[in-house]
Amino acid sequence: MIVLVVNAGSSSLKSQLIETEGKVCRMKCLAEKVGTDEAYMNVSFAPDFQKVTYNVAGLAVAQCLAKLLDIMSDDPESPISGLGQIDAIGNRIVAGGEYFTKAALIDDEARENLSKCEELAPLHNPAADACIDMMRKLMPETPQVAVFDTAFHTTMPPKAYMYPLPWRYYEQFHIRRYGAHGTSHRYAAQQAANLLGRPLRDLGLITCHLGNGGSITAVNHGKSIDTTMGFTPLEGLMMGTRSGSIDPAIVTYIMREEGKTFDEMDEILNRQSGILGISGVDSDMRDVLDAADAGNERAELAIDMYVYKIQKAIGSYYAAMTRTDAVVMTAGIGENSAKLRERIFAGLAHMGMILDKERNDFTGQIGANRIISIDDSPIRICVVTTDEEMRIARETDNLVSQLR
Numbered sequence: 241m242i243v244l245v246v247n248a249g250s251s252s253l254k255s256q257l258i259e260t261e262g263k264v265c266r267m268k269c270l271a272e273k274v275g276t277d278e279a280y281m282n283v284s285f286a287p288d289f290q291k292v293t294y295n296v297a298g299l300a301v302a303q304c305l306a307k308l309l310d311i312m313s314d315d316p317e318s319p320i321s322g323l324g325q326i327d328a329i330g331n332r333i334v335a336g337g338e339y340f341t342k343a344a345l346i347d348d349e350a351r352e353n354l355s356k357c358e359e360l361a362p363l364h365n366p367a368a369d370a371c372i373d374m375m376r377k378l379m380p381e382t383p384q385v386a387v388f389d390t391a392f393h394t395t396m397p398p399k400a401y402m403y404p405l406p407w408r409y410y411e412q413f414h415i416r417r418y419g420a421h422g423t424s425h426r427y428a429a430q431q432a433a434n435l436l437g438r439p440l441r442d443l444g445l446i447t448c449h450l451g452n453g454g455s456i457t458a459v460n461h462g463k464s465i466d467t468t469m470g471f472t473p474l475e476g477l478m479m480g481t482r483s484g485s486i487d488p489a490i491v492t493y494i495m496r497e498e499g500k501t502f503d504e505m506d507e508i509l510n511r512q513s514g515i516l517g518i519s520g521v522d523s524d525m526r527d528v529l530d531a532a533d534a535g536n537e538r539a540e541l542a543i544d545m546y547v548y549k550i551q552k553a554i555g556s557y558y559a560a561m562t563r564t565d566a567v568v569m570t571a572g573i574g575e576n577s578a579k580l581r582e583r584i585f586a587g588l589a590h591m592g593m594i595l596d597k598e599r600n601d602f603t604g605q606i607g608a609n610r611i612i613s614i615d616d617s618p619i620r621i622c623v624v625t626t627d628e629e630m631r632i633a634r635e636t637d638n639l640v641s642q643l644r
């Protein structure tokens with residue numbers, strides 16, 4: 241089956257065309273800084289994946305997707321000769337609330353329920369819904385599937401997902417922890433089990449998805465038992481532009497002092513905080529690391545805070561589980577930054593997580609999953625390349641095949 245995977249963010253679009261039988265990717269697309277004057281979209285096709293960059297300034301995320309369809313239809317290098325060759329579309333959806341506990345075919349009812357989930361992930365869900373609507377318009381005959389980041393976390397026990405608020409907020413508004421990045425945590429846990437050569441059901445793992453967004457999950461016997469993201473992807477770690485967990489009283493204090501509206505406060509917490517807010521440099525970790533190297537003290541503080549919050553989260557999940565066999569690092573920062581991994585684990589050796597400097601620094605086989613702890617580290621440390629798109633394509637294939 242040929243599946244177009246669509247992964248829409250507030251200012252980005254990732255897409256791949258995947259042939260599920262052979263697990264091969266035929267097209268990759270990455271649009272970034274969407275909504276700004278510097279917006280660009282890189283598109284590349286198998287076998288060489290030579291990137292061609294398109295200017296997408298002025299376009300919204302869903303319009304970038306429409307442009308990608310035009311490129312795939314017209315480019316002689318394209319692996320398909322027409323859009324009719326795409327069998328299904330797999331959409332990554334960050335929040336499925338209590339409406340969706342597993343991947344779902346998008347019919348009218350599901351589309352309506354997706355709208356109700358938008359406020360749970362205000363940076364991501366609205367962009368994904370706009371892409372779904374665009375595809376329903378442009379390719380109405382092609383089945384679309386929604387694959388949810390929250391689905392993996394539906395195994396959390398009530399003590400992990402309930403908030404200590406008046407009971408009626410759970411009953412009336414379904415306010416509870418849902419988590420996110422579930423597709424990535426599930427995949428990272430399975431890949432770590434493969435690396436350790438043991439069945440996932442026998443393991444206690446702490447999976448760390450550290451990208452622009454970030455979350456850490458306690459995976460006990462293959463099931464998520466707790467995760468740092470909460471009702472929305474704002475809770476937990478400090479992130480690129482998101483504050484992560486702060487004293488909730490700060491929110492009401494700022495609103496009162498500065499007369500901020502709810503939307504303005506949302507914007508401050510989701511888009512102006514985190515690494516960007518503290519460093520004043522950027523939300524992109526590479527730029528912040530460079531600034532810190534050049535002596536920027538706020539950039540250095542941002543990195544210090546970022547590392548400290550990750551260390552505390554790993555420590556708390558070590559306490560939450562009955563055993564911890566490995567800590568797994570994945571996503572942009574987790575996979576690529578040996579420097580940050582070194583800083584994180586420098587503070588965790590006393591818990592039995594002992595990094596091997598040479599293995600950590602080794603970059604010869606980028607993209608390869610590997611163990612980076614010393615041989616007799618009581619708890620192993622793994623690096624896993626996240627492959628969300630392939631997992632979404634496979635889940636889409638499963639669901640659409642059942643329907644046929």
Ligand code: AMP
Nearest residue numbers: 451452453524525526571572573576577
């Ligand atoms: P993701 O959201 O998974 O695409 O990750 C994006 C984040 O990973 C950005 O903050 C990037 O700066 C960061 N990143 C990617 N490569 C590196 C690297 N080599 N060193 C540090 N950060 C990196």
